Amino acid sequence: MKPYKLPSPSLSRVLARALSPATPTTPTQCDSAFPLKTVTTANFEPSLAELRRHVRSSDFVAIDLEMSGITSAPWRESFEFDRSDVRYLKVRDSATKFAIVQFGVCPFRWDSSNHSFVAYPHSFYVFPRQEHAGLGPCDEFLWQTTSMDFLAKYQFDFNACIHEGISYLSREQEREALRSLNSAHDSEWSDIYKLKDVRDMPLLSAADILFTARMKNKFRGWRDGLLHEQNLEDQIQGITGDSKFQEIFFEMHPALSLNGFTSHQLKLIQSVIRKQFKDLSYISVNSEASGLQHLVVYTDSKDELNLLLKKVKEENLGVEKMKIQGAVGLRHVIDLLSSEQKLIVGHNCFLDIAHVYSKFIGPLPGTPEEFVTSVNKCFPHIVDTKILLNTNFMLQEKMKRSRKSLAAAFTSFCPQIAAGSRTSYLGSLSHVKVDVEVDDVRSSSWNPGGKHAAGYDAFMTGCIFAQLCSDLGIDYKLHDSSKQLALDEKLQKYVNRLYLSWMHGDIIDLSTGNKVADSSPSHSLRKRYPTILFENIVIIWGFPSTLKAIEVRECISKVFGPTSIVSVFHLDATAVFVQFSKTELVSDFLLLKNTLERSDGALLVLHPLSKLLEGGNTCAVNYGTYKEICGSPLSECLFADQAKAVGIKWKTKLPEKVVLGAEEHENSSVRGNVNIAMEDVERTKQNTIDELRNAPSRRQVSPYGDEDSCVAEANL
């Protein structure tokens, strides 16, 4: 079988978008470019306020994302051999590793007076920076070289993104930050009552000792001055002559504000105050107005001090909370969409939704079912224009060719908008009219194309949706604006359904978590692949690099018969999927391989499989292990390396690569074990691994071997 590889849907989407003739890559004379609101840190606050207004009054909101990449390794691209749960793991990997660099939001509102939609396209530049130490998204993310190149082709402004991209905190991160802040607050609070407990700084150098002595004198002088009014003049003179000390009143208490000391010096001062002065205390105040201030405050009594400290702590806590609030950033937009419960429209948006979830809600769950249920809680109504296009026969007809890329759909469904309304608008009644409003300026004509910014893509998606709805017979004129568009019965077949796997036509229902078969005409036409039985699949890697799929097939066919293999498919240069015709053949093959490798020499050399096992590094596993490898957070470039990194190192650990540890398998003939069920294989495998994990450490000869293994067991 010829290696056949389809690019991942999102990539093909952008590529198709790129190649589409309808949207020229070089904008024609930009006298009136497509009106689009570009949002960076500089104008985020006012833009958010404005967006809030538009979203509230909107009928639906279209979204689109630009990411820093799609797949972290070539073997993570989507294959026809991906079961829907594996497909989800690949999407999860992509959404976790890559960053959103641009977020397009475009609310659409029906203007009944004009009989047209008004769209408000926004492009937010996004960059996952950490505004404050330890507060923000994960510090590391992945770029895919080809994606960067693609973005560059469409004049994406990387400088704007990195300089002025808006950061965010997910709901989970915010909760975590608040939790740790509160616990820190509590522990610090308790510290106040046992001040002496704090560790002392050893005075290391002569300079430190001199400095400490000088500070002691200064503070003593100032304190004495406060207590003995008569000397006030002189003492104040002594300390206020120094610009590093500023005498102030803090909460009605006399205090010295410390400026221009290094953090080391401040630590020394802190320890001097603590050790030498009962009525002075060192306080760090974090106020909104003046930032972080270091003060030495005089208090008359312990009670007074405690009261003061409590006040300061609370104030500091408030400021920290404000900081966390401020770091929420772009998530305000997501919270807005979520709280307004508006209909969200995307184009082939499963990956987009996964990104939104992982960036703004929390870590992605382990299974697609859990994921969609949690998504549904945040966004009760999502519609994918790709579902609308594919599952509706009428629309399918209209979209003559099978091109369903965003730009292609846009030009075929909204030709007048795609062309920019100025070019001789042949006002066919069936075409929905869309105006664009940016900064309260409304325009109904613009130059087509524009940049391939997320905002423009969101706009296109929204326009297509508006047109499709109208084609489905939804009459906006009769539509009651108070009624949710998402609840319209004509749309019920399409709302909350997303393509989990486009290739298999696996659709998942967000509200129930059930998988729905794609009954669309297009899908039945695309049924050119043989049905894939995942339990019949073996994944083989580590074989000689010159071996091709056809040779692998020949090799195995010689042993199990010409009809034993349905297909062989290259995962990448180092690995193949082999689909057998019968499930038993999987265990047969694994067993045979195991036996061959255990037997030394003669048998192996003459055996037809020897070609495949040459080099002694060939590994073979069933589909379950493949899923496990896909679920790993690691991403090595080659599948063989990935398997090794994930820890499937049976090569080094075990003489047998197929982990069938039970001795009776070895003795009995290969044919005799035909009936071993897959579950059995799985179970034995598990046990053996556990056994083996413990075993070697006992054999270790290193000085620490014994301790090591004991620790290992203690931890297991």
Add this chain to the structure above:
Amino acid sequence: MASVFQLRRRFFCTSSSKWRVKQVTTSNFEESLQELKTHISSSDYVAVSMAKTGSPSPPSWLRPLPFDTAQTAYSKARRAAHRFQLLHFAVCPFSVSSSDKLLAHPYNFVLFPRDELKMGMPSYSFSCQTSLLASMARRGFDFNACVYNGISYLSRAQESAAKVRLGTALSSLPVVKSSSSPTVADTVFVERIRSRIKHWRKTFESSGTSTGRDEELINSLRNIVLGSEQFRSRPCMTIDVCSERQVQLILEMLLDHSDDLLPLLIPTKSGSIHAIRIVLVNSKEEKESLQRELQNFEEEESKKIRGFREVIDSISASQKPVICYNCLNDCTLIHSKFIAPLPPEVDEFVSTLRSVFPNVLDINYLMRKHGTMRKMTNIPSAISYLNSNFFAPVDLEIPDQATVKEGKIHGLNALRLGYLFMKLCSILKISPNVTDSGNKHLAPELEDFTNVFHPRSPPIQDSSNAADVGVWTNNARKISCEHLVFLWGFNLGMTAGMLKSLLRSSHNIFSREFDVKLVDKSCAIVVFWQPGVSEQFLDIMNSEEISGDLKELVSEGLRVTSYETYDRICRLGLWEMDLRESLERALESSYCDKEGNCERKSSEIHWYNDNVINLDDL
């Protein structure tokens, strides 16, 4: 020349903001490369400096730690080199004419790992640290220029892989007479091809004799009808083959016609050959010229493939000493991006690197020898420190200043390194060059600082600056890794001091001298100053008789392991965010790692007992 003298400046104080560096992108790469090559060949040293898209920083344990051995430090550097990407590479060849005169030619190459060949090379994807990108942005790094016009490259290993896939590697396959005797099928195949070629040649011989216009027309018509092909305006024919054996047979057969037939192999995408193109030439001379032409074409093609690596190759070819700020960091990057993927063992890395750059000088290490410089963390602060504390004038001349546009100051670090090197040489009274019978070579004092790939190598005993010896020898206590124990599972938020007092009261083994330091927020390292105590401690932790407060702590989740587990996680690459996660993973899957056990070298590290690696640092 006058302009050169006008541009000359004496730098007694920091005025590096006035220095200009030539910025190189795809648009001026070719010319700059030629220029640079001549500068390299006339220089004494080449300083290099680069910026990568990330580097582990506190509190991550993945940064280099004071208790790393050469191997664990290398494993960490290897991880970073594999993960992150270079966005610019500054090169500054410079020569030293007298003791304080420096002639420098600074360049800054803007890089982007663009996939020019659509093969997922040089890098399919790479990691970025947002904080690092943001700080690069603050310093005015132009990311658009980088992505749009950055120069791409392939490593040596990638180039050969690409050539196999492009098929260019095979076109000059040498013909060797095969030893196996031909089978009947072989003979039949050869004869059939031989007659095809003969027949094909005949048509050209006959057409070659007459040159009438009609003939020409008929010929061209015949060409169209017969579908004969042309290769670089010479007639050629293509023979499809289906195995390597057939290729071999055809090439052997053509040896008999070596005067006027030139075989060219046409590869498929996967690297195998699917056809042979036979080109008819008039004479042996013409054949040779065609071969040369093709070779040049190939050379041009591979130049495009190599891209920026040409710079690395020319530095390597010059065999000049290379100066960098952090040898281990920079050289692992160079190795992984421009030579080949990094090997797992540090020794292997050092030996391949030596074959590329025989002498690499670590300036950071040279500064540490000069004891008072140990707190300097970056090049500019080191320069300003030297400028304000020492009188060591360096006369810097940058002849190409005039050609550089204003405001382009990126990639200054390579130039600064050269400057810093001169200053240090002058302060330490080392002559940068020793001329021995007309050949310049490295001063013996400097050789101690070359090829140092361990960031915390033992300090040099014979310091030229007698006052600084004390700082070094008193603060570093040499201890064996066997004295170290990793400890985790205590309450988060505990300080080392709290942990120490907790341990001290938990068991009487802690009555002996020991120290505790936090590695990251969740894991600490305990050092026992007396030999054998760590083993005892590990025994106690694993024994049944564990009792008292220690038992309570273990029940609460306290775990320990030896240094060996740490060594293993670095070797196996079990890089989790928290050290304790990695350690536990290593213990869970403690399969015997034979390679790891067979040889244990350099298991001694230096425990600095001073502020440098104090709690603030760890």
